[in-house]
Amino acid sequence: MTRRAAYEARQRRRANLIAGASTLAVVVLIVLLVPRAPGWDAVRASFFDAEIFVRTFPDLLRAFVLDVAIFAWSVPMIFAMGLAIALARGTHNPALFPLRIFGAVYVDLFRGIPVVLLVYLVGFGIPGLGLPRPWNSPYIWGTVALVLTYSAYVAEVLRSGIESIHTSQRNAAICLGLSERDTMRYVILPQAIRRVVPANMNMLVALQKDVALLSFIGPVEILRQAGIFKSLLANFTPYVGAAVIFLMVTVPATRYADYLMNKDRNARS
Amino acid sequence: MKTVIATVAATLIAGSAMAAGHCAAGKTLTDGTLTFATGNPAYYPWVIDDAPESGQGFEAAVAYALAAEMGFAAEDVTWTRTSFDQAIQPGPKDFDLNLQQFSITAERDKVVDFSAPYYTAPQAVLTTQEVLAAGGAAPTMAALKEMKWGVVASTTALPVVMEQVQPSQSPLVYDDNANVIAAMQAGQIDAALFDLPTALFTAAVLMENGAVLGQFDPAAAENPDQFGMLMPEGSPLKACVDEALAAMTQSGALAMIEAEWLQEATGVPLIK
Structure with missing residues (x-):
């Protein structure tokens, strides 16, 4: 040495x-x-009651399955919709100008409205028009609200990815004789999507928590289950239990997003 | 007419207040005033027009009558607003007494203090004309089991539905009465459980197509839903409040207020 x-x-x-x-x-x-602190005993009794924690945790875990399910069926729809909107906003064909307008309005509208309002509006409003069961289910329309909001975000993320691909790539593809469609399909998108994976991981972590907003229109998912326990037991410990369950999922997901981001940075530098 | 009754009642109560003495002296949040909390918003018929200061509505009237019984003049009563969560949080509270249809339960009693009950609420089933027209809805347990239920999360309605009705589909749960009504209008639920006065008002005023299907016999219930005034745990006021409530029950003042503000519910069938 x-x-x-x-x-x-x-x-x-x-x-x-x-x-x-x-x-x-x-x-x-x-x-x-x-x-x-003088109030510690009261705070501990309200938030960290071990007996209540143990008693309510299994039910919370069971309710969390619903969160995971909503998350799982929302994600593919969000990405399909987000990609469609991103592509609509990126069209160069003058005849497709209305599509670009539609994409811009869609993003402005659904990214600007608070998710809660959209959940109420779509979750109660559309079934209120007179849809029969089971088509008025809060699960269906709550999911639609989440997809509308999150696809607007994802569309912007994807669009920034598409625009970050250097023009030379597009030009090279045209020189090789690829059509505009094939250029997007085989040259631009594969690079663009890879580049925005970390940003999209962050969207997924945010979505994981916003799934709980569906409880506003009826479904008993984990936060609602914790709220029910809270009002029956007059104790906030069930929320701590719910937080623990959320952390068990979001911490690894966030770490994985960090890892991807570092890998991406190292690959580029 | 109502004002006349209220004035007479207030005078009667003020007369007995002198006898009760100032058992609350020095025990309130601010010396010389009694601070009540209610919901935000406070609902009819418990508080009329969300203005408890007027003394209009069952809980507002009870509050002023109680204050008089405890030796506080009407102008010495102040109001504040809390949610359920603020009422049970562990820190210092900004009210002496909180009344917003809090049901007394043993678990809640561990964290806060409750006064003696000031009202025993029969539980009633709210539904819509459409559900009634579709048939199958009847005030029987068998029919109730087959309905899609909705309840408010912060109430004791969910355990009642789960244990007594045991519905075949799991109930949906909402934040407040307004959301339950919205879900009912959207056809997502068939039935909701409220205390009877709230159910009657909701069916008659808030909904165009509302209907009260029936009520659970409060005498038959193992744990009847009793409303108590919530106080911070270990409140020195409790003895004084209970004594005043007992005096109001004895003198019939409480029953008079109930008769004035809470509708006669004679037309609502009992659930079998």
């Missing part, structure tokens, strides 16, 4: 020690100080 390497190793060890000590100090301070 050279003297320089030894020095650097020493420096690294020192940095690690300091980082460890300061983290430990913060944790110790929190653990020691928070329980000394």
Whole structure:
């Protein structure tokens, strides 16, 4: 080992020690100080009741299956719709100008409206027009509301991906004799979609939490189940249980998105 | 006419207030005033026009009568608004008494204090004319089982539906009365469970096609739904409030207020 390497190793060890000590100090301070707050006993009883946590957790987990199901059937529709809108906004053909207008209005409208309002409007409004069962189900129309909102976001993400592909790629494809359609299909989209995977992972994490908004129009998913327990037991612990379940899914998903983003950055640099 | 009755009632109560004495002295949030909380918005017939200060509506009238019984003049009563969650959160509360049709349950009683009940609410089934016209809806348990149910999450309606009705399809659950009504108008649910006064008002005023299918016999229920005033856990006011409520029950003042503000429910069939 050279003297320089030894020095650097020493420096690294020192940095690690300091980082460890300061983290430990913060944790110790929190653990020691928070329980000394005068209202700690009341807060602990309201939010961290172990007995209630254990009693309600299985039901919360069961309710979470519904969140996962809604998520699973929404995602393919969101991406199909998002891609269609992104392509509509990117057309160059003058005859298809109305399609571009439609794409722009769609994005402006559904990205601008709060998801909650859209869930109410579509979830209660459209069935209110007189649809018979089972076509007035809140599951169907709640899903439609989520797809409308999220496809508008995804469309913009995809469009930015498409526009980030250098013009030379398109020109090269034309020189090779590819049609405009084939250029998009075989040259632009494969590169564009790969480039926006990290951004779309973030959309999925956000969607995972917004699925809970469907509970506003009836379905008993995890947050609603936690709310029911809260009002019966007059205790907020079930929400903590729900948060734990959400974290079990969103933390790995976010880490995976970070990993993809780093990989993408390394590949480009 | 109502004002006359209210005035007479208030005078009667004010007379007995002197006898009760100032058992609440120094125990309220602000000395000399009694702070009540109600919902935001507060619903008819519990509070008329979302204005509890007027003393109009069952809970508003009970609040002022109780205040008088405890030795507070009407101008010493102030109002604030809370949600259910604010009422049960662990921090300090900004009300002395909170009344917004809170059902007394043993679990809730562990976290907050409840006064003696000021009203026993029969549970009633709200539905629509369309459901009635389609047939199959009848005030019998067998018919209720086959209906699609909706309930409000923050009430005790869900356990009642699950345990007593045991419907064949799982109920849908909503944030508030307005959403339940919207779902019913959209044809997503057939029936909803409310306390009887709320059900009657909703059917008569808020919905064009509403109907009250029937009521559960409160005498037959194992745990009748009783409304209590919510207080912070360990509130020093509880003894004083309970004493005043007992006096109001004894003197018939509470029954008078109930008769004035809550409709006679003679036409609603009992569910068999």
